[in-house]
Amino acid sequence: MQKAYKLLAVQKNLSHSQAKALIDRGLVLANGKKLTLARTELPQSTSFSLIEIPKPQVLFRDENLLAIDKPAFVESYDLQSHYQDEGWRLLHRLDRETSGVILLTKEESVFSKKAKEAFKKREVYKEYQAVVSGIIAESLTINKPISTTKRGFARSKVDKNGQEAITHIEPLSVVGKKTLLKVIIPTGRTHQIRVHLSSLHHPIIGDNFYGGVSARRLLLHAHKIRLLGYEIISALPKEFSL
Incomplete structure (x- = not known):
């Protein structure tokens, strides 16, 4: 050994x-x-x-917004480093193993300020897709506050004294003992989707941190985002096919 x-x-x-x-x-x-x-x-x-990491792809670009299709296993700030010389800065972040749409705006631009305000006012539509263990047969809303501790790394939990966290889920397909979910989050707490689904005893596949079964990656994908008249969509990776 x-x-x-x-x-x-x-x-x-x-x-x-x-x-x-x-x-x-x-x-x-x-x-x-x-x-x-x-x-x-x-x-x-x-x-x-x-595991080979695919090259990040540009989904959309104009004078206001840069939308990148983030691969799993890439840190959000590492992604920003490729574009910061052009003045682009992250508008939000995704967990390292989460793939999908991530947005950047020009630092201190009028649009950037409006976009940040839209996030604060919960005026941004954020839709994910996730594959979880077990069968979820009906749509439901999870409304459980979450608190986060950061000691070298972030870990969150459902906590009655935590911050408000709301997650809407809808089953899209069920195969065997796995369910593909559409997930919409009006709030954006650290690891919110992962913690909420784990609290239902349906952890995301590949989420070793919150009780999920082992897989090549965390099966959570930022599929769609709508913001200030823009709609950006990232196609679902092949790993999500049930």
């Missing part, structure tokens, strides 16, 4: 730090299953493969 990052380094001709970084980012499969801890003890015969 040997620590996973050491085995990976030898097998893929990487430094120990490179191997640890890939595991920490969720980009390593060990015998076909996602590896989450770099120091996990594994047998010498373990076979590793790396």
